[in-house]
Amino acid sequence: MEKNFEVIIIGGSYSGLSAAMSLGRSLRQVLLIDSGLPCNRQTPHSHNFITHDGENPAEILAKAKLQVDFYKTVQFYNRLASEVVKTQNGFEIKTESGELFTSKKLLFATGVKDLFxxxxxxxxxxxxxxxxxxxxxxxxxxxxxxxxxxxxxxxxxxxxxxxxxxxxxxxxxxxxxxxxxxxxxxxxxxxxxxxxxxxxxxxxxxxxxxxxxxxxxxxxxxxxxxxRPALKQHCSLPQVLGCGLSDQGLIKVDLMQKTTVYGVYASGDATTQMRSVALAVSSGSFAGAAINKELIEESFV
Incomplete structure (x- = not known):
């Protein structure tokens, strides 16, 4: 399996998959790492997402993954990302199984964990x-x-x-x-x-x-x-890198989905109190485009 990528996406639910599609269609070499625990995994039906209203969330995910898999520059790795290091050229991500991957850019689409x-x-x-x-x-x-x-x-x-x-x-x-x-x-x-x-x-x-x-x-x-139970970030790696959090515990992003750390982006539920499938998809798609634009700007000199 390839070890070096232009973009690594951590989190393979709606937002992460949407970003992967955006980047795949931009011809970027992408790795999507996902541990397989979406926050709505016991919800029977998803609503207010046009063309998918009333569908089972797992079925929407399966369909999305199949469509993203069409883009051969996107690879999937079903593991938990456990460590992250910022390097001179980008980032190193280590998984719980010991695999090490590198990328120029990093997107967290890791969602939040509800504290019941x-x-x-x-x-x-x-x-x-x-x-x-x-x-x-x-x-x-x-x-x-x-x-x-x-x-x-x-x-x-x-x-x-x-x-x-x-x-x-x-x-x-x-x-x-x-x-x-x-x-x-x-x-x-x-x-x-x-x-x-x-x-x-x-x-x-x-x-x-x-x-x-x-x-x-x-x-x-x-x-x-x-x-509305209390929540915390599902993944602690953004904080390890120094990404700022809001008073609500959400990852701070600007209008381009950039975090406070250069080269690191975030999208989906990890960044907003407005938690819905439609908005997660939207922010992921936008983040993918923003990352691609930054890569272009860095190379077009």
Missing amino acids: PEIKGFAACWGISVLHCPYCHGYEVKNQKTAIVANGEVGFEYAKLISNWTKDLILCTNGKSELTSEQMQILKKHAVLILEEELESFEHNDGYISNIVFKNGEKIDVKAIYA
């Missing part, structure tokens, strides 16, 4: 009936009894947003409310029920929520839950 709260059933329901994005999943649970797990300003803004999809809405603050009196009045005006009891578990059937169970023993039946 200690609520039994939360992880099992994540992406199925515990949802993060109404644009991705709200239509499927429209006008149904829905809970939001959040507090304070986040809870208020989340309730305001989700009220567009359903008026049968409960805000679970999972402990003492941090809402202002004005926010509580507005939510009550819009018939949003506020519950401050601490959460114990989610009763579900294969990930489909049936009841929220509180620590005081009470239950409420709901059909869907919205939540």
Whole structure:
């Protein structure tokens, strides 16, 4: 297998594959390294991505990989990238299996890891009936009894947003409310029920929520839950290189998807709070074009 490439992409989900296609069509020698753990792997259906609305995410990935594989300058390596070193001419990437590869440019499309709260059933329901994005999943649970797990300003803004999809809405603050009196009045005006009891578990059937169970023993039946768990970078290598992170823990990029380290780009969920397949594909495609442009500028002297 070839060891030296113009571009190495770490992360082979929607954004990484999109960047690989863009670069493959630009005749670049590309290696895509992927460990095979997309964050939406237990989500049954992907939505709001035109031409693929309602498809299974794994099927979209398989189709994308097959299409990228058409471009023979793109190679795939199914391993975990474990080490990175910046060199005089670019970068060295080492995988967990000990393989060493070099490149002039590097793209991280590694996504983020969700840090689930200690609520039994939360992880099992994540992406199925515990949802993060109404644009991705709200239509499927429209006008149904829905809970939001959040507090304070986040809870208020989340309730305001989700009220567009359903008026049968409960805000679970999972402990003492941090809402202002004005926010509580507005939510009550819009018939949003506020519950401050601490959460114990989610009763579900294969990930489909049936009841929220509180620590005081009470239950409420709901059909869907919205939540935004804390997150961290799925891959620590951008930080090893010194790439800057935002206050939200996202990789800082400019309008060209460049990080704070020259020659290093990032795209997809690792860079934005707006997590969707369509946006991941868009940022990956743009990053691929931006990397190709930088390579041209460096050689055309």
